Amino acid sequence: MRFLDRLFIISHRLKTKQNILLGIIMVFLFVVLMIAITASIEFSRIKNRYMSSLFTGQSLIAYGDSNNSFKIDEIDHVLTSVSDKFRNPISADFEEFSNNSDLGLEVAVELYPYLYPDEIEISDGIKDIKPGEMVCPKEFYPYSLYRTEDGGNYSEAVIKSQIIDGESLIGQEYYYESDKEWDSSLKDATLKIVGTYDNKAVNLPMNACFINRDTFDEIKSDISAMVGYIDENGEEKFEYQYYNAQFIIVDDVKNRDYVIDELANIGFTAESTYTTDSSQILILIVVPLFIFCITAIIVLTVIYNFIRKKITYYHQFIGVLKSLGYSNKEIIRSLSLENIVICFVSYIITLIIYSLVFYTISTDLFAEFYYSSFSINIPYLSIIILFVVLMVYIVFITKYRINRLFKNDISVLLKED
Amino acid sequence: MKLDNISKIFNAHSEEIKALDSVSYEFEKQKFYAIMGHSGSGKTTLINILGLITKPTQGKYYLNDIDVSTLNDEELSRLRMSSIGFIFQDFKLDEHMNALDNVILPMLINKKISPSERVSLAQELLKSVNLDNRLKHFPKELSGGEQQRVAIARALANNPEYIICDEPTGNLDEKNERMVFELLKELTSNGHTIIVVSHSEIVKEFADIVLNLQAGKLSDE
Structure with a gap:
């Protein structure tokens, strides 16, 4: 049939x-x-993917004698070892993107330090990010995830119409003004977009831009926190705390435990920065x-x-x-x-x-x-x-x-x- | 068609009921047979065995000189398709198909009829039972007599040698009853053998041979 x-x-x-x-x-x-x-x-x-992300699964925080920190770079599978000041990005509210306040959007560009060669694949074959340069995502959304709704409530949203083609911004300059009230030694910076990268390839947010490591060092304070306390005379006092740990990126999440063991051998106590509630x-x-x-x-x-x-x-x-x-x-x-x-x-x-x-x-x-x-x-x-x-x-x-x-x-x- | 010492026993409530008791008979070709008998005399059982629908408990049944007990499902189905056309009291037409499609249904498994021939052949068959104006009508839209005529056309679809009818006029009035029997009678002249089980006395007017079935025993009238 x-x-x-x-x-x-x-x-x-x-x-x-x-x-x-x-x-x-x-x-x-x-x-x-x-x-x-x-x-x-x-x-x-x-x-x-989160586990194998550069700034989460592949990174470690190590505590130990900073005089021995040069030894960390000699450990196999370590891509880079820097002060933990470089661990978290700087948030920049560039005025140039602030013309969308009617949508309840808040400008927030995250500036990450470019820590080692080939950390990201930059367009036009660019191999390095020089001082004053900036590389942003191809699909660039220079806003916070949170937007203000009518009535002052916050909601999570990505307004697709506000996603910018990163390539169209190449050559544009943005001024970053540091918070000198917090740390008077900080400098301001003019950052020029010179290229783009694929943020999905390195699991970074749509507002994450990379800048030169030295520029990052100049515009981010060494002070990590200011702690208030009451002294023996009953007076309120403040004490600055400085970044004192090492931020380490390993080449693969598989090698993380090996690096932790090696760090222990040279006197460092290391832990993963992957802190998401398992x-x-x-x-x-x-x-x-x-x-x-x-x-x-x-x-x-x-x-x-x-x-x-x-x-x-x-x-x-x-x-x-x-x-x-x-x-x-x-x-x-x-x-x-x-x-x-x-x-x-x-x-x-x-x-x-x-x-x-x-x-x-x-x-x-x-x-x-x-x-x-x-x-x-x-x-x-x-x-x-x-x-x-x-x-x-x-x-x-x-x-x-x-x-x-x-x-x-x-x-x-x-x-x- | 030859029945050789056929018996059929049913088990109901741990009791054996002998519907057919050592029936032997040979049916001649191109004759109109009427099998008469009271309710429960075994008429339907006999006709089901003849139509390869029920297997006998005992005895041999030969169809075209083939012992049907030796056949598997595929072979039995093929024999049923090519040699037997069934007509039921309640027509058993597919209510989701129109008259034409109901007649085409048996042709789908007949390799001798090509797909392009089916429609014209079905139309011809429906025309031969005076239903050429009801081709697209569904069973619900047809009278009882019309439905039975569609069933006759369907039974003839693969041009079988034997047409077996189980109370074909049980649901019809006298006018339609006569029309159905006339149609069946005409078929004998086209080479078909007709075996009808019926309560109706009218069938005797059309039958060449009348058989009586009483308490599972078959005899000539």
């Missing part, structure tokens, strides 16, 4: 109430499965996975029961086909195709709706991830694999249920309910 002939048989039955209901149920179940699978896979991927990350991965498993069990059970009922309901039709001379194999193939078509149509409808809704709301819903270059995408490959598995399952249970029906005499199948 030809494929087209099978389609001829099933085409008459696709619009039945049962099949429409089966399609609706499948759309609903597919949506839940797709959400669960997207969450499990994407959060797991984000965790892994239980929180675990929840982000495990909860969707749990939802996925529960949903999968529900999906398999619902589909099984629905097909069982449907095949039972079809017993007379199957009996008629048998009386007309259809073999068991032909009936199984035709009814399996019917269920596959329903499943396929539901799947395509779900995928279209899911993709449209996802990409419409994901920028707002996952603004923090998007801003931090950890964009969440639909894991299409996993979803396709899931579909294939479900197809195989549907064919299997259709065959199983029809074969059970075939144990009856055809005259039994032909009887009314």
Whole structure:
């Protein structure tokens, strides 16, 4: 029997109430499965990327005798070792970008020090960032993640229309004014954009620009904090605290433990700067996975029961086909195709709706991830694999249920309910 | 068609019921047979065995000199498709298909009929049962008599040698009953053998041979 002939048989039955209901149920179940699978896979991927990020997973803070800090550079797999003053970026509110206050945007450009060669891949083959130069993302968003809404509340958002093509800013100069009230030794700087880089490749936010290490040193204070205390005479006093640790970047997250051990050998106590709450990350991965498993069990059970009922309901039709001379194999193939078509149509409808809704709301819903270059995408490959598995399952249970029906005499199948 | 010592026993509530008791009979070709009998006499069981729908508990059934008990599902299905056309009391048309598609349905598994021939052949068959103006009508839109005529056209789709009818006029009025029997009678002249199970006395007017079934035993009237 030809494929087209099978389609001829099933085409008459696709619009039945049962099949429409089966399609609706499948759309609903597919949506839940797709959400669960997207969450499990994407959060797991984000965790892994975060772990291998330069300023998180690949970096260490080491405490020890600063006179011995030169020895750190001699340790294998250490890319650079600097004062922990270089660990955190400087926030700059360049006035040139402040013409969007009506959108509630707050200008905030993060200035990172360019610590070692090839730390980032700069456009036009630029290998080094000279004093007074600045390299910004190709997709540059020089604002804070938080925007002020009407009523003074804050919300997380990335306004896509305000993302700037970094290339268009090459040659532009921006003035950075230091906070001299905090530290009078600080200098101001004029920073000229000379190139762009791909912030997603190094997992940095959309507002992260790199500047020369010496320029960074001049505009960021050595004072890390000012601590207030009450002396023995009851007077309030202040004491400055200075950066006193070493900020180390290793070449690969795999070598982190090796470097920590080597640091211990030269008298340094080191710890990872990766401080994200691991239980929180675990929840982000495990909860969707749990939802996925529960949903999968529900999906398999619902589909099984629905097909069982449907095949039972079809017993007379199957009996008629048998009386007309259809073999068991032909009936199984035709009814399996019917269920596959329903499943396929539901799947395509779900995928279209899911993709449209996802990409419409994901920028707002996952603004923090998007801003931090950890964009969440639909894991299409996993979803396709899931579909294939479900197809195989549907064919299997259709065959199983029809074969059970075939144990009856055809005259039994032909009887009314 | 030859029945050789056929018995059929059903088990109901741990009790054995002998629906057919050592039936032996050979059906001649191109005849109109009417099988009469009371309710529960085993008529439907007999016709189901003849139509390869039920297997006998005992005995041999030969169709075109083939012992059907030796055939597997594929072979039985092929034999059913090529040699037997079934007509039921309640028509058993597919309610989701129109008259034309219902007649095309058996042709889909017949390799001798090409896809391009199907529609014209089905139209021809429906025309032969005076339904050429009802091709696109669904069973719900047809009267009982019309539905049974669609069922006759469907039974003829693969040009089988035997047409087996289980109470084909049970749901029809007398006018339609006569029309159906006339149609069936005409088929014998086209080479078909007709076997009808019926309560109706009218069938005797059309039958060449009337058989009686009583308590599972078959006899000539």
